[in-house]
Amino acid sequence: MARALILRIGLALAGIALTGCASTGSTSTNGVANVGDATRVGAVDEGFRRAGGTHAQSVFDPIDYPEPNLVRLGSGAPGPGYWQNRADYTIDVTLDPDAETIGASMRLVYTNNSPDTLDYLWMQLEQNLFRTDSTGSLSRSPGGVMKVLEDDFDGGYEISAISSNGTVLDMQVYDTLARVELPTPIRPGQRFTLSIDYAFKIPPHLRRMGAESVEDGKVFEIAQWFPHVCMYDDINGWNTMPYLGTGEFYTNYGSYSVSITVPSSYRVAASGQLVNASEVLPANELARFNDAQRSDEPVWIIPPEEAGTDTTEGFKTWKFGIDNARTFAWAASDAFVWDACTAQITDPNGNQRSVLCQSFYPKEAKAWFATHEDGGSTRAIVHSIEFYSDFLYPYQYPVMSNVNGPEDGMEYPGIMFCGDRRSPDGMFGVTDHEVGHSWFPMLVGSDERRYMWQDEGFTTFINYYSKADWYDHDIDREIRYSLGQTIAVARTAHQQPVMTAADKTWPGWVGHLQYSKPGLGLYILREMVLGHERFDAAFRTYINRWAFKHPQPSDFFRTMSDASGMDLDWFWRGWFMEPYAFDQAIAKVTQVEGGAVVALENRGQMVMPVEMLIEYKDGSTETVQHPVEIWNATDRWRATIRTGGRSIRKITIDPRRILPDMNRDNDTWN
Ligand SMILES: [Zn+2]
Numbered sequence: 001m002a003r004a005l006i007l008r009i010g011l012a013l014a015g016i017a018l019t020g021c022a023s024t025g026s027t028s029t030n031g032v033a034n035v036g037d038a039t040r041v042g043a044v045d046e047g048f049r050r051a052g053g054t055h056a057q058s059v060f061d062p063i064d065y066p067e068p069n070l071v072r073l074g075s076g077a078p079g080p081g082y083w084q085n086r087a088d089y090t091i092d093v094t095l096d097p098d099a100e101t102i103g104a105s106m107r108l109v110y111t112n113n114s115p116d117t118l119d120y121l122w123m124q125l126e127q128n129l130f131r132t133d134s135t136g137s138l139s140r141s142p143g144g145v146m147k148v149l150e151d152d153f154d155g156g157y158e159i160s161a162i163s164s165n166g167t168v169l170d171m172q173v174y175d176t177l178a179r180v181e182l183p184t185p186i187r188p189g190q191r192f193t194l195s196i197d198y199a200f201k202i203p204p205h206l207r208r209m210g211a212e213s214v215e216d217g218k219v220f221e222i223a224q225w226f227p228h229v230c231m232y233d234d235i236n237g238w239n240t241m242p243y244l245g246t247g248e249f250y251t252n253y254g255s256y257s258v259s260i261t262v263p264s265s266y267r268v269a270a271s272g273q274l275v276n277a278s279e280v281l282p283a284n285e286l287a288r289f290n291d292a293q294r295s296d297e298p299v300w301i302i303p304p305e306e307a308g309t310d311t312t313e314g315f316k317t318w319k320f321g322i323d324n325a326r327t328f329a330w331a332a333s334d335a336f337v338w339d340a341c342t343a344q345i346t347d348p349n350g351n352q353r354s355v356l357c358q359s360f361y362p363k364e365a366k367a368w369f370a371t372h373e374d375g376g377s378t379r380a381i382v383h384s385i386e387f388y389s390d391f392l393y394p395y396q397y398p399v400m401s402n403v404n405g406p407e408d409g410m411e412y413p414g415i416m417f418c419g420d421r422r423s424p425d426g427m428f429g430v431t432d433h434e435v436g437h438s439w440f441p442m443l444v445g446s447d448e449r450r451y452m453w454q455d456e457g458f459t460t461f462i463n464y465y466s467k468a469d470w471y472d473h474d475i476d477r478e479i480r481y482s483l484g485q486t487i488a489v490a491r492t493a494h495q496q497p498v499m500t501a502a503d504k505t506w507p508g509w510v511g512h513l514q515y516s517k518p519g520l521g522l523y524i525l526r527e528m529v530l531g532h533e534r535f536d537a538a539f540r541t542y543i544n545r546w547a548f549k550h551p552q553p554s555d556f557f558r559t560m561s562d563a564s565g566m567d568l569d570w571f572w573r574g575w576f577m578e579p580y581a582f583d584q585a586i587a588k589v590t591q592v593e594g595g596a597v598v599a600l601e602n603r604g605q606m607v608m609p610v611e612m613l614i615e616y617k618d619g620s621t622e623t624v625q626h627p628v629e630i631w632n633a634t635d636r637w638r639a640t641i642r643t644g645g646r647s648i649r650k651i652t653i654d655p656r657r658i659l660p661d662m663n664r665d666n667d668t669w670n
């Protein structure tokens with residue numbers, strides 16, 4: 001990005017005598033030129049609050065975080081007492097594509113690594129959302145499932161057996177939750193085995209999954225499809241927030257070994273690695289599949305002209321495995337086109353490794369074709385996997401698959417669903433977003449039901465950079481949508497903060513509040529408050545500390561302050577915890593000998609550093625920055641500009657337009 005000279009006003013200017021100014025320079029404790037500020041003390045209550053200073057509640061006050069302990073340290077790192085439970089699943093499932101049903105038996109091995117004895121077990125039964133009497137159906141949660149009723153579809157789990165090592169267990173079902181009574185308590189360090197046989201009708205596309213008919217057959221996308229054990233953690237004990245439709249997952253890490261039986265004419269994509277390719281693929285497809293694993297350019301495994309042409313009878317069982325995963329999803333179709341190639345990842349120890357990037361789509365999905373002039377789906381996956389691996393942390397799984405079907409856009413470990421068929425930009429935007437979720441929440445396993453911004457906002461933030469790189473755009477262009485949404489939120493009379501649980505976010509606000517505002521917040525933190533080097537070191541510290549673990553928001557906030565060395569409580573409070581509005585203004589400019597004094601005002605409750613573009617009559621320009629600390633004790637600040645004898649033509653604050661300023665009219669002086 002072309003930027004004018006950045007000039008940070010520091011001590012060098014503090015001693016310059018400025019005739020005509022109310023007061024000559026003094027130096028504030030933060031080492032920033034503090035010209036004339038003393039004259040304003042005692043005259044602060046002229047219609048707006050002070051950012052800092054004497055008010056009981058200031059945006060700069062320390063945040064009252066939870067008391068640090070050996071599990072979660074005051075630095076934001078997991079402590080020596082950190083623990084999390086583990087859930088390993090083995091599932092055998094059969095798809096009946098004509099009846100559109102699933103029948104499965106699963107075995108869960110649950111390891112209690114907590115210091116607590118567990119007297120009962122809570123399970124998530126997310127398919128029960130699709131019952132006509134589910135809480136999600138009845139409560140019309142944002143983006144809810146009322147369509148279920150209209151379509152007269154009544155889904156949900158039919159659980160035919162639940163046992164542990166042959167002992168039948170009692171289970172009480174409460175909507176999308178079930179409480180399982182244990183024969184004996186699970187003590188610290190013990191394992192518990194649970195077996196469940198179940199079935200369900202596959203819903204028409206409603207929420208994150210479903211069935212769709214296409215020209216060559218059917219596409220099934222299967223997710224939230226097995227009873228899984230709730231998270232038990234040090235914060236809440238059992239996490240039993242129900243599945244209402246918007247809040248996604250808060251779930252355990254573990255391994256999955258899944259056998260998927262489908263008609264022979266079907267192909268299957270799933271989380272993790274296909275471990276029996278030679279048993280399920282016809283010889284020609286197997287040869288191409290092997291070629292793809294050695295190619296960095298897409299290889300057709302099923303070219304468009306072969307899609308839907310397999311007429312073999314009978315059934316085949318596809319076997320997949322994945323470790324360190326927080327859930328498992330899959331898709332199956334008799335209409336798939338399939339192409340694949342590899343992305344190259346470098347691990348921290350310098351080892352090179354390949355990730356198999358695959359795309360599965362019906363032939364209607366023209367934008368996905370490897371031969372599409374805009375690159376197609378598989379090249380998009382390769383770009384995103386390599387970009388984020390470099391930017392954040394190496395991609396953690398051996399495979400990433402993109403599936404086109406009924407779901408608009410949803411992420412799972414090693415697989416994603418993307419609905420856009422014909423628009424290359426739509427396909428890329430969703431694909432890049434869902435690949436980004438491989439870091440948040442797949443790698444850093446936050447609580448998505450309570451803190452949706454910790455995955456959606458973070459992913460929105462990293463998407464700006466990936467998109468700018470893919471399209472070779474100016475980065476500031478990528479934030480315009482988020483900026484507009486953040487300003488729109490701030491203008492409304494009633495406000496919700498970013499720290500609002502997914503299903504409690506007002507209808508129509510999810511995109512603004514959980515994606516745009518936190519995404520833009522991290523962008524401002526990186527581009528303006530901390531700078532790239534300082535931000536990246538802190539953000540990577542957060543990822544490294546919490547990879548395959550479960551951070552709370554306070555762990556993120558603390559780590560970012562701890563690892564950047566900057567107290568950021570004002571930022572977390574103003575941007576995430578409170579719905580503070582932001583408005584910086586130029587109140588007055590006084591040209592004096594050798595310089596100018598710019599009277600700045602902070603008219604909202606949120607504070608930010610000040611960036612000013614000075615344009616001179618001789619055509620020269622410079623950019624001047626003031627740190628956020630200028631607002632520590634006042635809402636009015638007189639900034640001195642050394643002009644070197646030049647006449648100022650125009651001054652603009654926030655010249656890059658990256659801040660959600662409520663009133664742009666007071667941002668310039670001519
Ligand atoms: Zn997302």
